[in-house]
Amino acid sequence: MIAAVAERALRGLALLVVACAVPLPLAAQSLTVRAAGDMLQVRGTGLRLIEGVVAAHLKDGRSVRVDFDMTILDKAQGASITQARQSFVISYDLWEQRYAVTRNGAPPRSISHLVARDAESWCLENMALPLTALGRFARDLPFWIQVDFRVQDQPPTAADAESPFTLRTLIDVFSRRRQDEPPGRTFEAGPFRVGN
Amino acid sequence: MRTLSLTLLLLSVLAVTPPPARAQDVEPPDGTRVESAEVSGIPDAQLSPGLRRDIDAIAGKPLTRPDVTQLARRIEEERPEVVVAVRIVARPGDEARVVFLVARISDDASLGSNINARYTVESVEIEGLKEHEISAALRDRLQALVGTRLDPDAADKLVEELKAERPSYNVWRRIERGTRRGQIRVVFKFAEIEELRWLHFTPSRSKFVYHSDQGWSGLHDIPMGNRDHRVTIGFALDDNDTLVEEYSGFRVRFESRRLGTERVGASLEASWLNNNWRSPTLAALDAVPGGAEPYRHRLTVEPAVSVALTRHLRARGGASLSSLESLRHSPDSQMASAVTGSLAYSQRWRQDRRTSQDVEASYELRTSADGLGSDLSYRRHLGHARYQFESRHNRIIADVFVGGITGQAPLFERFTLGDSSTLRGWNKFDIAPAGGDRVFHQSVEYRFHGFALFLDAGSVWDDGATHELRASTGFGFHLDHVFLTAAFPLDARGGGGTFMMGVRF
Numbered sequence: 001m002i003a004a005v006a007e008r009a010l011r012g013l014a015l016l017v018v019a020c021a022v023p024l025p026l027a028a029q030s031l032t033v034r035a036a037g038d039m040l041q042v043r044g045t046g047l048r049l050i051e052g053v054v055a056a057h058l059k060d061g062r063s064v065r066v067d068f069d070m071t072i073l074d075k076a077q078g079a080s081i082t083q084a085r086q087s088f089v090i091s092y093d094l095w096e097q098r099y100a101v102t103r104n105g106a107p108p109r110s111i112s113h114l115v116a117r118d119a120e121s122w123c124l125e126n127m128a129l130p131l132t133a134l135g136r137f138a139r140d141l142p143f144w145i146q147v148d149f150r151v152q153d154q155p156p157t158a159a160d161a162e163s164p165f166t167l168r169t170l171i172d173v174f175s176r177r178r179q180d181e182p183p184g185r186t187f188e189a190g191p192f193r194v195g196n
Numbered sequence: 197m198r199t200l201s202l203t204l205l206l207l208s209v210l211a212v213t214p215p216p217a218r219a220q221d222v223e224p225p226d227g228t229r230v231e232s233a234e235v236s237g238i239p240d241a242q243l244s245p246g247l248r249r250d251i252d253a254i255a256g257k258p259l260t261r262p263d264v265t266q267l268a269r270r271i272e273e274e275r276p277e278v279v280v281a282v283r284i285v286a287r288p289g290d291e292a293r294v295v296f297l298v299a300r301i302s303d304d305a306s307l308g309s310n311i312n313a314r315y316t317v318e319s320v321e322i323e324g325l326k327e328h329e330i331s332a333a334l335r336d337r338l339q340a341l342v343g344t345r346l347d348p349d350a351a352d353k354l355v356e357e358l359k360a361e362r363p364s365y366n367v368w369r370r371i372e373r374g375t376r377r378g379q380i381r382v383v384f385k386f387a388e389i390e391e392l393r394w395l396h397f398t399p400s401r402s403k404f405v406y407h408s409d410q411g412w413s414g415l416h417d418i419p420m421g422n423r424d425h426r427v428t429i430g431f432a433l434d435d436n437d438t439l440v441e442e443y444s445g446f447r448v449r450f451e452s453r454r455l456g457t458e459r460v461g462a463s464l465e466a467s468w469l470n471n472n473w474r475s476p477t478l479a480a481l482d483a484v485p486g487g488a489e490p491y492r493h494r495l496t497v498e499p500a501v502s503v504a505l506t507r508h509l510r511a512r513g514g515a516s517l518s519s520l521e522s523l524r525h526s527p528d529s530q531m532a533s534a535v536t537g538s539l540a541y542s543q544r545w546r547q548d549r550r551t552s553q554d555v556e557a558s559y560e561l562r563t564s565a566d567g568l569g570s571d572l573s574y575r576r577h578l579g580h581a582r583y584q585f586e587s588r589h590n591r592i593i594a595d596v597f598v599g600g601i602t603g604q605a606p607l608f609e610r611f612t613l614g615d616s617s618t619l620r621g622w623n624k625f626d627i628a629p630a631g632g633d634r635v636f637h638q639s640v641e642y643r644f645h646g647f648a649l650f651l652d653a654g655s656v657w658d659d660g661a662t663h664e665l666r667a668s669t670g671f672g673f674h675l676d677h678v679f680l681t682a683a684f685p686l687d688a689r690g691g692g693g694t695f696m697m698g699v700r701f
Contacts, residue, residue, distance in 0.1 A: 061371030061380070063310040063348070091310040094373050094380060098265070100279065100311035102301065108308055109276040110301050113269045 031124075031145055031189040040129040040138075040194065042070065042145060043121060047185070050090065050099065050116040054151055054183055058099070063091035065104075065152045066184075070127050072134060073144040076190060081143060082133035087152075088123045123149075131194065144190030151183040223284050223377060224292040228259045231291035235271070237278070237298030244274055251296070259284065259292050268296055279307055281314055283378075310348045317341045317382055318374030324386030325365065334361060341382060346371065351382060358384060364392040388423050391544060394504035395453040395461045397426055405437050405616045405698035409623040413437040413616075413698075424454040432469065437615050440477055440607050440624075440631040443494065445469035459504040463514075469494045473523070476629035488607045488630070489530070491520035500536065508543045512536075515568060520606060532606040533568035534576075537561050554584040562609065574603035591643040601633035602659075611635035613656045613666075616696045620652055621668030621683030623694065632656035634663065641674070648674040648681075677701045 031044045054064060066088050072081040087104040093112060099119035100112035103126050111122055124147070137143045233254045240248055247270055254263065261284075268280040275298070283295040299307055299314060306313035320338045327335060334357060341351065351369055358367045365386045372381045390396065397419070405413045414433035419426050428449040436442035447467035455462055473490050481487055500514025518532040540558040547553075560578045564570040580597040599611050610631030614624030618637050637654030649671050657663030670683030670693070677699055684693035 061310075061312050062369075089309055091312060093311045094371065095315065095377060096265070096282070102308040104308075107277060108301050110279050110308060111269070111272045111276070112279050112311055113265050113272070 047120040058092040069148040142191035148186040233294040318379035403700040408695040442472040443469040461502040480630035490523040493521040530571040533570035551587040557581040574605035596638040
């Protein structure tokens with residue numbers, strides 16, 4: 001009896017998967033580290049920050065504030081050795097069709113004429129993390145890095161507006177995060193050694 | 197200092213701008229010979245010799261925009277406290293002049309918060325609302341932005357003032373390129389907040405549902421129109437999810453929710469449906485001589501008028517005229533015509549952004565009317581209530597309905613239980629294949645993120661017959677628009693359970 005229900009369930013599930021086949025983007029971020037003077041510099045690609053609703057928001061000429069939180073861990077999902085927090089403001093130059101990023105704080109740093117991926121990388125590279133804070137991990141021990149970023153300025157979405165339900169809006173609904181959750185991601189990479 | 201810098205920057209823009217507007221509008225194409233290249237806004241000495249040399253080197257060569265952009269980036273990399281805009285100006289003799297306009301972020305905080313703050317507002321536009329619906333004073337302040345550099349904070353403040361003046365609208369702004377380089381259009385967009393409308397459009401019935409005992413059902417509504425008037429074209433494909441009958445066909449619905457005032461609306465719906473009947477249903481109908489008769493085609497026209505008594509209480513009255521072509525005695529047909537009326541209450545309380553409570557309650561009466569030429573005489577009552585509490589990722593939903601029919605109602609009016617939303621786990625063609633004229637159903641569901649647990653209980657029966665309370669439980673993945681459910685009757689007679697999935701949108 002249970003087998004029959006399970007079989008029907010699997011058959012239906014397979015049909016749903018075929019019906020709703022949507023290519024899912026794979027997480028493909030990669031990080032590298034190096035010492036730049038007395039600071040640890042982290043470079044990364046594939047953060048997938050400027051995409052979807054955030055990219056649409058920026059291309060509407062608005063800016064977004066993104067809070068980055070970078071934690072150095074002693075092992076995968078391990079204890080925190082040190083942490084850096086930094087806010088950035090990203091905007092999209094409507095005429096140059098390139099992104100501009102400003103690092104908040106004193107003194108502010110800024111850059112423009114970047115494509116989306118370079119703007120994301122620039123944020124990571126401009127996280128200030130002194131090597132001294134890594135202690136013995138700054139010398140020869142391997143460490144892991146956890147990066148968390150949250151977009152703080154919630155863009156208005158189509159759901160705020162009166163919009164009739166259509167297949168198109170259904171696709172929008174499925175591809176959108178819940179409105180009470182700021183867009184963002186957390187990921188971890190490692191092991192790294194300074195000088196790698 | 198700041199004023200001086202900005203003044204110099206503006207003067208430098210003016211200085212490199214030739215007087216005729218036409219020359220200003222069209223940038224020289226790539227390949228144009230560069231007459232000169234210069235940096236404005238900071239002294240050359242503040243750039244490295246290598247960078248100065250590379251900037252000078254583009255003079256006399258064909259213009260290549262990626263190279264110019266790269267040089268602008270190099271200036272910013274060397275001087276992190278500045279941002280650079282590139283201006284390429286046509287010169288006589290098919291030549292171009294390249295100017296790197298440099299501005300210090302410390303001189304203008306708005307540049308750090310939005311790079312477009314260096315552009316001049318060419319026009320201010322309003323979308324989603326007629327201009328005269330905004331006060332003249334606020335309109336004037338919006339138009340005062342024209343000709344000034346974009347100030348994001350000032351524009352956001354105006355958004356807040358527009359929201360305060362039109363509280364039933366969501367307001368946001370976006371900016372777009374203007375018609376001339378370096379100029380932008382600021383668009384203030386209004387979208388009415390649906391829950392604050394006096395009347396609501398009929399909710400979409402679109403769904404694609406799979407039930408392991410009943411197969412696939414499909415309905416798709418395609419609404420078109422504006423915020424007051426709408427036409428919806430709907431298609432049905434083998435829908436057996438809610439009624440005793442299985443039907444395919446299409447319908448058209450015209451709706452207006454502003455007839456002179458937003459508190460009065462009207463609708464007219466016409467549907468053309470072909471009906472199929474499951475063998476258990478036909479067998480059950482055959483077992484009751486003189487009972488309801490199955491039909492081959494159903495043509496229905498339903499005009500109605502709606503009135504909002506308050507923002508939360510709405511009344512609706514109308515008629516439902518159905519022509520039912522007999523399945524067994526075609527082309528004979530019956531008319532099932534009724535006067536309809538309903539009263540509906542709905543309200544939402546938001547405690548904060550993540551916590552809310554919703555209450556809906558309605559009562560509907562459909563009663564046949566001789567004056568409308570009905571061949572069937574009946575009266576149908578249906579009461580429904582629903583409560584939902586949501587806090588962060590937790591949601592509790594309680595739903596109950598009670599209905600009764602007196603007289604001889606057409607089959608589409610009869611109640612059923614045992615589908616993808618009622619008495620889940622049971623098959624309606626096992627419980628009451630021809631439906632019933634009495635119904636009671638309640639459901640309680642708890643969801644965490646999308647994971648759902650539920651308990652359904654109910655009964656559907658004919659007046660005078662014994663009725664049995666059935667219950668079922670189950671679990672699944674339920675989001676607002678998609679569900680995947682395994683449900684099991686709490687009674688051995690219900691079989692081994694059912695699996696359901698689908699989308700409702």
